[in-house]
Amino acid sequence: MKAKSMDDAATSSIPSSKIYNNLWNTKVPSKIKLFGWRVIHNSIAVRGALAKRCMKVDSNFSCFGETEESLIHALAQFHEAHIVWYVSPLRLDIPCSSSLSFCEWYYSLVTNFKEKTRWDLFWCILWGKWLKRNAFVFEKRKIEIVDVMLKAYGLVGEFAKANEKRGVVGNSDQIIQTWSPPRLGFYKVNADATCFNANVVGLRVVMRDSIRDVMAATCCTMKGEFKIVVAGALAARHALTIAMESGLLQILLEMDTSILCHKLKNNIRETSTLGSIVSDILYLGSLCSSIEFSHVGKQ
Template sequence: MEVVNRRKQAQAVLHPSLNPLFEQIWKTKVSPKVHHFLWRCLSNSISVAGNLHHRHLARDGSCLRCPPQEETVNHLLFKCSFARLVWAISPIPAPPEGEWSDSLYQNMHRILNINQYHPHLGDDGMVAPWILWRLLKNRNDLVFKGKQFDAPDVIRRAVEDVEEWRQSLQRSFLPKHIERSEQQVIKWKQPPHGWVKCNSDGAWNAERSKCGIGWVLRNSDKNVLWMGARAIPMAQSALVTEAEALRWAVLSLSRLNYRKVIFESDSQQLVSILVDNGDMPILDPIIQDIKFLLQHFEQTKFVFMHRGGNGVADRIAKESLSLENYDPKLYSIVPNWVKSFVELDKL
């Protein structure tokens, strides 16, 4: 019995319960996107080179900055030479040993409890999770765009992220009548001359067996050029449905030979992933398809639009739920069921 207990104790040390850390993530004062990012860090679901190599999705699992080293999540955020430089010039004190641990969980515990380790930091401690976020974004900019930012830039951007998040919190506490008045003035705007604008949306309901996706293409005169409506099999989430709608829109416009297109979506998370080269494994195949299709265009932009300015696409997506099959429907003439929404956007 004693031997069994000792074995259990050894396993507990080697494989500690991560539940307290996961719970602490949701209590950390950061934005929802950073909450999700921290959760993915602990879950080891960040698409670093090492993880991609182990899944046979990349030939090389090495860090781009220090090639002999495998790029793990812990390496990217704490052990990489660039990460060590960022932490060294940040307001966050180094661990007592002088360097970060080889254990991701130990390092994450320190980050999530930095103000308990160093009470004197006060609000400066809030920047720690945002530095992690910026280290990932900086890495993605280097890998996908060939852009390099130096260590002071990473710290500056992390501090700006904190301030921007604080301001958004302050705006969220505005009186409701002020919020409503602001939402009422959010309207769809036509694209500049020489461009077309495509709004897309998805309709997802956990209780249904299918989803609806739709898009509308308009020119600088606010005239509808094309619309697309389609029912698809039930997707895993509303976000996946939004991504499917955008993928179909991009595919359709590439086939219709439009060259300069602004793609608008009311999914801020989806637009952020595309614009900032964010990472979300569940969307990876869709995002890769979209990026591949972009080579058929001369210029493209991805823009977030509040739901109030995305009414036509929303109406199309909801109408798609009534379609009896999964065959795509393309319209060059505005159907009666969406005319009032189109005319409203022209006012």
């Protein structure tokens, strides 16, 4: 009852309709909305909550040191969780108060978040943090922070694209392929971009070797309104730059934009924004020991 009273006090000035509308109006998969509803109602089975229900579990989780595993600590205050929120485009600096509940933190965001698209990314990152925690608990497997970020960006962008009303597209863009490793000695660099509504584009890059090991990965955002093919070109240029800085010079650069891939393969340079970026990519490619370009459909 004490926890409930604290949460009631925190929400006294915020209409309940606004609290739930922020969740139900987000453009994310239904499973994430259901997860969000359970989080808001504090019904997620973290160890601290299970211990309070008199279940025989150790409320202190080794992943968090000697601290009790509470909802706010697992999803926001724990060191790695704190980093994810701070480096994300949301730029959230989480209060470290031990008395802060998740609901209190969430309600403060309801007041401060003005852009609806921020909620899409918020819930996808939160979902990724929960999956990361579960992978450690049940599989003793560590998911890297960058993978949490890439997955969250991907969920936002792919869900938006899946809900767009599109006309008929060419066969090359309808092909869906599975990822395959590069041949021995080469590194496959996958570059992708997601256009958000608030004049922001997210760039994602993952580099793997022939045995599927991740050699490097990065994600970042750029301000500006870009066509999807230009955003894809920006991602490809960023990917090639990071790969070369990492010492990877035998590269298979894979992208999901067939138009961009065609221009790169055929050395087509034009006087345009896209043409300028294509020229940059081709120049960087000329500095590599070997480079190939390929197109892969969205999965």
